[in-house]
Amino acid sequence: MTALVTFDHATLGYGHRPVLSDISFDIPEGDFLGLVGPNGAGKTTILRAILGSLAPMSGRVTVRSGLRFGYVPQRDSVSYGFPLKVLDVVMMGRYDRIGLGRRPTAEDRRLALLSLDHVGIAHLADQQVSALSGGQKQRTLIARALVGEPTVLVLDEPTNGMDLVSTTQILGLVRELHEEDNLTVLMVSHALNEVANYVSRIALVLEGAFRIGNVDEIMTESTLSAMYGIPVDVERFEGHRIVLARRGQGQATHDHA
Amino acid sequence: MLSTVLIFREALYGALLIGLACSVLGVYVVLRRIVFVGAALAQLSSAGIALALFLAGRQFGGVLTQHPTALALIVTLGGAMFFGLGGGGKSGVPPDATIGVTYAVAAAAGILLISKATTGEAHDIFLQGNILGITHADTMVLLAVTVPVLVVHFIYYKEFLFVSFDPETARTLGYRVTTWNLLLYFTLGLVIAFAMQFAGVMLVFNFLVLPAVTGLLVAHSMGGIFAIAVAAGVVASIVGFVLSVPFDLPSGPAIIATSGALALLAWGVRRIQAR
Numbered sequence: 001m002t003a004l005v006t007f008d009h010a011t012l013g014y015g016h017r018p019v020l021s022d023i024s025f026d027i028p029e030g031d032f033l034g035l036v037g038p039n040g041a042g043k044t045t046i047l048r049a050i051l052g053s054l055a056p057m058s059g060r061v062t063v064r065s066g067l068r069f070g071y072v073p074q075r076d077s078v079s080y081g082f083p084l085k086v087l088d089v090v091m092m093g094r095y096d097r098i099g100l101g102r103r104p105t106a107e108d109r110r111l112a113l114l115s116l117d118h119v120g121i122a123h124l125a126d127q128q129v130s131a132l133s134g135g136q137k138q139r140t141l142i143a144r145a146l147v148g149e150p151t152v153l154v155l156d157e158p159t160n161g162m163d164l165v166s167t168t169q170i171l172g173l174v175r176e177l178h179e180e181d182n183l184t185v186l187m188v189s190h191a192l193n194e195v196a197n198y199v200s201r202i203a204l205v206l207e208g209a210f211r212i213g214n215v216d217e218i219m220t221e222s223t224l225s226a227m228y229g230i231p232v233d234v235e236r237f238e239g240h241r242i243v244l245a246r247r248g249q250g251q252a253t254h255d256h257a
Numbered sequence: 258m259l260s261t262v263l264i265f266r267e268a269l270y271g272a273l274l275i276g277l278a279c280s281v282l283g284v285y286v287v288l289r290r291i292v293f294v295g296a297a298l299a300q301l302s303s304a305g306i307a308l309a310l311f312l313a314g315r316q317f318g319g320v321l322t323q324h325p326t327a328l329a330l331i332v333t334l335g336g337a338m339f340f341g342l343g344g345g346g347k348s349g350v351p352p353d354a355t356i357g358v359t360y361a362v363a364a365a366a367g368i369l370l371i372s373k374a375t376t377g378e379a380h381d382i383f384l385q386g387n388i389l390g391i392t393h394a395d396t397m398v399l400l401a402v403t404v405p406v407l408v409v410h411f412i413y414y415k416e417f418l419f420v421s422f423d424p425e426t427a428r429t430l431g432y433r434v435t436t437w438n439l440l441l442y443f444t445l446g447l448v449i450a451f452a453m454q455f456a457g458v459m460l461v462f463n464f465l466v467l468p469a470v471t472g473l474l475v476a477h478s479m480g481g482i483f484a485i486a487v488a489a490g491v492v493a494s495i496v497g498f499v500l501s502v503p504f505d506l507p508s509g510p511a512i513i514a515t516s517g518a519l520a521l522l523a524w525g526v527r528r529i530q531a532r
Contacts, residue, residue, distance in 0.1 A: 051429050071429040078423045082288050083477055092419050096430040101412045128477065148430070 002029050004067055004152060004184060005050055010059035012045045018057055019045045023210045025203065027152070027186060032178045034195035035188045037205035043188050046205065047156065050186070070150025072141045074157045080130040086140050087112055087125040093144035115147040116140075119173060135166035142173065152184045153177060159194060171198045196241050219243070265502060271391035271399055272494040272512060275452040278403035279464030280490030281410055282445050284482055287469040289421050293356045294340050295465040298446055300363040301336040302453035305329030307370035314374050330450040336363075337446030341439040386457025388498075388508045395455060402451045406444045417441055418479065460509040464490055467516035474523035475530070489519045 003026035013019045019042045027033055027050075037043050048054035049061045051069060070093070090112040091104050098104055104112075116122040119139040124132065129140055138158055145153055155174065159167040175198050178185045189195045196202060196219055203212040206227050211218065218224070219241050224232040231246040286295045309325035320327070336359065344352040391399075410417065419427045420437040428434050452461045472485035497512030504511075 053428060069429055071426050073423060073425045077425055079288065079421065081290070081473075082418075082422050083473070083479060083482055084422065085478065088479070089422075092423070092426070093430075095415055095419055095427075096432070098415070100416065103415070144426075154429075 002064070003027065004029055004031075004064050006060075006062040007046075007049070008060040008062065010049065010056040010061050012042070012049050012054065013057050014045075014054075020205065020208060020210055022059065024059075025212045027184065030182060030184055032175070032185045032198070032200040033187070034199035034202045035186060035205065036190070036192050036195050036202055038190055041205045041207060042210075043190075043205050044156070046203075047154065047186075047188055051154070067152065068148065068150045070145030070148055070153045072138075072145045072153070072155040072158060074160060075134060075137050075141065076161070078137075078141070080137075082130075084129050085125065086116065086121070086127050086129050086132070089129050089140055090115055090125075090144045090147055093147035097148065112143075112147050115143040118146060119143045133166070134162050135169060138162075138166075138170050139173070142170075142177075146177070150183070152186060155185070155187045157189055158187065159189065159191065167194060171195075174198065192243050193241075196243070215241070265389055265498075267393050267396050268389045268391045268508065269495070269498050270396045271455055272388055272498055272508070273491060274396070274399040274403045275448075275456050275461070276464050276468070276490035276494040276512075277487060278406055278448045279452060279461060280468035280486040281407060281483060282448060283465040283467075283469035283490075284472065284479075284486050285417065285421055285441060286445070286465050287473060291340070292466055293353065293360065294344075294442075295445070295449070296458070296462050297340070297356050297360040297363065298333055298336050298449045299453055299458045299461045299465075300360050300367065302329045302333040302450045303458055304363040304367035304370070305332030305450070306454055307367040307374065308332070310374040311370040326451065326454055329453060330447070333450035333453075334443065334446045337442040337449075338439060341442030342435065386453070386455050386460055386509055388455055388457075388460070391455050399451060399455070402447060406448055409440070409444060413437075413440075457509055460512060463513040463516050467513070467520050468493070471516070471520045471523040474520070474527045485523075489516065489523075493519055 005027040007023050007025050009022050009024055011018050011021045012023070023046075035043050035046060045054065049056060050063065051071065052063065055061075087109070091108055093115070094104065094108045094111065098108060113122060113125060116125055119142050121136055121139045121143070124136060124140075129137065132140065142153075142155070142158075153174075158170055158174065162170065171194060174185060174187060177183050185199075187195060187199060192202075192204075196215055199215065201212065201214055202218040203210065204218055204227055209227060211223065211227060219234050221232055221234050224234065224243060228245070233244045233246055235242045235244060283295070286292055305328045306325040309328040312328075313323065313325075340356070344355045350358075416432065416437055420432055420434045421441075424434045424438075427437075449461055449465075452464070456464070468486040468489040469482070471489040472482035476482040476485050493512050493516040497515035498508055500506065500515070501508040501511035
């Protein structure tokens, strides 16, 4: 499959301080990749390099020409103090297509409504976005990303702070979008247990270390124990993988969130 | 009473223009939570005027000091660009602390400079301005500043909204967020610098905050908040001004008191709506 994004021996960092050194991997078309690691490990750094807001210190990050990202930011990074309706927020996903200084048309409105319908919240179009639940806000942001007709859907911590039901629903929706719309998906998360049961591949980022592979390759006791630096068990329960730090080993040299 | 008001009609026009422009920009100031940037810029503007008067008294500075607005404009726009670029947030000092430092230092510098200025417009300029002294020429200047600013904000409403609401996503869609922020702060600095010399720190700050808060309390859409903010700014200007003339009250505080009353009314309406 064609690579949409290629990291070629890229070293990423800020100023003169490298965060991740010499990483190489591809994101092929149709991939469902989970970028997993604790806060501060470098997930956002990789994300910024992909989205083009951070140039590598050395090596290359190549993004296929004409690629369009549908970005879903962390839910709480948005200013909910603005008195905006759900439809207004979704329409923003078309602003760059509408053009500078122009107003959205009836067609933009129709597409925004379709996008809301696609994520199952068309009935909330006229609601204030600030009044929605966490899961509904997340669906609104996903609808906004989809209305721009993206090649790659990029989600930053989509289930952060959500309860079990909302988490399952949002991850199920993302998987549906990947499978039914054949959308390439990059999902950033700190929750390995959540992501591992939905994605096809995992990129694990831990304190400067980087490892990428299929879920079966990454979700092994030897790989995870080596990456986390503590003994880790990987259990299977009704088709789900569950990662557990071996009891009494959590206070070793690492302190991950 | 009407004839008395008519004598000062240029002052009323000036107050209306300042109220209108500040109310529109104030919506972004309040929603972006940069209220004290407005106060700091107003204070910087007054320090600029004080510097011009100080230098003029010493026959120094040439053209810049003959027109205090020129120096106020330079200082205010410099501050606006600084805050538009993040207010030195990367230096490790929290942005709100930087705003506080700017406010305090600009206020102190202004008072120190004016106290040593030989040509004096006294301290009124820092607090109350001199709104009754607005001439026809001043109104024309205010018109020349506020109309282009409002036109820019009308045309690029969508862009200003997006970079204010969710700058991270706007950036991924190709928006030059820093440039838009600088344009927003530039228009803010421009309006504050010109408004300051007539309206004073207190009234400019009032127009940047209270009408937008009034709108935010009762409106349920961006269009609504702009409409109510503008209406509140205009009504406060007219009512405050008209009441101040026959009762021999200072116009600025009268307008501010009216703005406060409107905000209180909006709060009451919101309480009733919430029931």
